[in-house]
Amino acid sequence: MKRIFAVSLSVLALALAGQAVPGDMSVKVRRDLTDADRVRVESVTRPTADFTRTEQFEAMQAGAATSIEDPDRRAFSHVSFNLRPEDEMRFRLGNSLFRKLWVAAPSSTQASDGLGPFYNARSCEDCHKDDGRGHPPEGAADATSMFLRLARGPNSAAEKQALQEHLVVNFPDPVYGRQLQDKAVPGLAAEGQMTIRYETVPFIFPDGSKVDLRKPTYSATDLRYGLLGMDTTVSARVTPAMIGLGLVEAIADDDLKANADPDDRDHDGISGRLQMVTDSKGRLRIGRFGWKAENAAIRDQTAHAFSGDIGISTPDMPDPNGDCTLAETDCLARPNGEQKRLGKGEAPETVVSLVTFYAQHLAPPARRQSGFPDILEGKKLFYQSGCVACHRPKYVTSREWPEPSLRFQLIWPYSDFLLHDMGDGLADSQSVGEASGKEWRTPPLWGIGLTKIVSRLEFFLHDGRARTLEEAILWHGGEATRARANYADLTGDDRQKLIAFLESL
Numbered sequence: 001m002k003r004i005f006a007v008s009l010s011v012l013a014l015a016l017a018g019q020a021v022p023g024d025m026s027v028k029v030r031r032d033l034t035d036a037d038r039v040r041v042e043s044v045t046r047p048t049a050d051f052t053r054t055e056q057f058e059a060m061q062a063g064a065a066t067s068i069e070d071p072d073r074r075a076f077s078h079v080s081f082n083l084r085p086e087d088e089m090r091f092r093l094g095n096s097l098f099r100k101l102w103v104a105a106p107s108s109t110q111a112s113d114g115l116g117p118f119y120n121a122r123s124c125e126d127c128h129k130d131d132g133r134g135h136p137p138e139g140a141a142d143a144t145s146m147f148l149r150l151a152r153g154p155n156s157a158a159e160k161q162a163l164q165e166h167l168v169v170n171f172p173d174p175v176y177g178r179q180l181q182d183k184a185v186p187g188l189a190a191e192g193q194m195t196i197r198y199e200t201v202p203f204i205f206p207d208g209s210k211v212d213l214r215k216p217t218y219s220a221t222d223l224r225y226g227l228l229g230m231d232t233t234v235s236a237r238v239t240p241a242m243i244g245l246g247l248v249e250a251i252a253d254d255d256l257k258a259n260a261d262p263d264d265r266d267h268d269g270i271s272g273r274l275q276m277v278t279d280s281k282g283r284l285r286i287g288r289f290g291w292k293a294e295n296a297a298i299r300d301q302t303a304h305a306f307s308g309d310i311g312i313s314t315p316d317m318p319d320p321n322g323d324c325t326l327a328e329t330d331c332l333a334r335p336n337g338e339q340k341r342l343g344k345g346e347a348p349e350t351v352v353s354l355v356t357f358y359a360q361h362l363a364p365p366a367r368r369q370s371g372f373p374d375i376l377e378g379k380k381l382f383y384q385s386g387c388v389a390c391h392r393p394k395y396v397t398s399r400e401w402p403e404p405s406l407r408f409q410l411i412w413p414y415s416d417f418l419l420h421d422m423g424d425g426l427a428d429s430q431s432v433g434e435a436s437g438k439e440w441r442t443p444p445l446w447g448i449g450l451t452k453i454v455s456r457l458e459f460f461l462h463d464g465r466a467r468t469l470e471e472a473i474l475w476h477g478g479e480a481t482r483a484r485a486n487y488a489d490l491t492g493d494d495r496q497k498l499i500a501f502l503e504s505l
């Protein structure tokens with residue numbers, strides 16, 4: 001893990017003197033900063049070595065955007081504290097569209113129709129409940145906030161090339177498309193259902209104590225159009241929380257490049273890699289969103305969600321049939337909800353941009369109890385166990401970011417936003433762009449301690465298999481094997497302190 005603060009000033013001077021080409025992946029210094037700013041930024045983002053007191057601004061983990069409202073059920077639904085008052089209306093309109101329930105076409109409420117024909121949920125909010133994370137199904141009718149992505153690798157020279165050129169991240173199942181939709185509009189039966197089987201795997205700590213982990217196996221059942229393709233893989237994804245996403249988008253590319261160490265040149269066993277994807281405007285960019293970092297921009301993730309999750313077309317993804325494939329002729333034959341007079345797409349431009357704006361401005365909560373002695377102890381153990389090698393504590397967002405409330409903020413997301421091999425335990429066999437089936441993007445940890453309060457339930461990791469923060473840590477393997485071992489080697493008391501630190505985020 002190469003850290004930006006380790007770059008010496010002479011190297012900085014060299015890189016600045018010259019050959020830096022925009023978009024050049026070898027450049028690893030912040031080009032949005034003046035020399036004076038760069039020195040300040042490096043100093044405030046250097047990981048601390050002093051755990052006797054809180055760091056300056058630490059409790060305000062999203063800078064001036066941090067919410068200082070009560071940490072209650074609505075804790076993830078507050079607007080960025082520093083959003084200009086004249087923009088709050090856009091946030092509120094975006095919120096109502098995020099919650100809007102789409103209906104099947106044709107309908108008398110023409111501005112809301114176009115749902116499906118196949119879909120997983122009728123609104124963004126159905127999955128991102130209270131803007132918090134989702135969970136694996138608790139009962140048969142409860143699979144909404146989690147679904148199976150379907151994909152296969154390339155099987156021709158042309159497909160290999162498209163993948164190499166980052167034009168696609170993988171290829172859909174020939175019949176079922178990119179994800180299994182377990183719901184459909186009236187008169188059409190759903191594609192199938194997600195079935196999960198859990199098996200208990202005990203984890204024994206060096207001190208003899210034991211935790212039972214649950215290892216899931218996923219399958220697609222009740223399939224309407226026959227079997228999945230021979231080489232189709234399934235990958236389960238649970239809904240992440242919506243907070244702080246605009247700030248993540250505003251982190252400078254150069255910072256993420258500086259985090260990357262694909263060949264593990266510093267020999268710490270950790271080799272974060274950048275996900276590279278083509279955005280909806282056709283530009284090659286660093287992926288940051290989703291469990292595989294497969295989307296570069298919140299807008300792109302939004303358009304994909306409208307299309308794949310709800311079956312609503314947008315100017316960015318104009319097919320009104322959503323994820324129906326040519327083989328699903330009964331789906332293709334259904335009416336759609338496009339209204340020429342309202343603009344292109346079942347959700348026209350204004351809708352997509354308002355929902356995107358909403359998703360960019362949900363405030364992470366302020367830290368709770370960040371200065372308590374046990375929490376500071378836990379923080380020290382988090383650093384000493386090597387968690388910060390991937391869960392990088394802090395950044396200062398780009399000075400050139402167009403949106404003023406997100407620009408030049410000191411933020412503490414605890415992520416490098418890179419892909420890491422997390423071992424066989426967490427692997428599925430699905431590759432997504434640069435990410436193999438074993439690689440996952442480090443998720444941000446801010447707000448994670450409020451999961452239970454916001455969502456009532458508490459499940460972690462990409463498929464919600466972990467029922468506690470401790471289980472999530474114990475699933476870490478691959479590049480994180482040493483960090484997990486360091487955690488397991490702690491005394492029970494110290495493990496509790498580290499968890500208490502996570503709960504204070």
Ligand code: HEC
Binds near residue numbers: 120127239242291356
């Ligand atoms: C069927 C459930 C579902 C619906 C409906 C849904 N999402 Fe999501 N959302 C997810 C899942 C699952 C992920 C993680 C995707 C992945 O890793 O592949 C996600 C990820 C995201 C992310 C990226 C978050 C991050 O931390 O990287 C954003 C932004 C987002 N969704 C916005 C939306 C918006 C806006 C809508 C409505 C248009 C929406 N979602 C509808 C399930 C859903």
Ligand code: HEC
Binds near residue numbers: 382390442469502
């Ligand atoms: C090699 C990089 C790496 C290291 C080191 C690492 N993590 Fe992680 N962490 C990840 C990745 C990647 C995931 C997501 C894995 C998944 O969802 O399958 C993750 C997930 C988590 C989660 C669950 C987050 C969520 O949103 O569900 C927690 C909690 C967590 N890590 C804590 C820790 C702690 C504590 C340590 C140190 C003992 C640690 N991690 C060390 C990369 C790392």
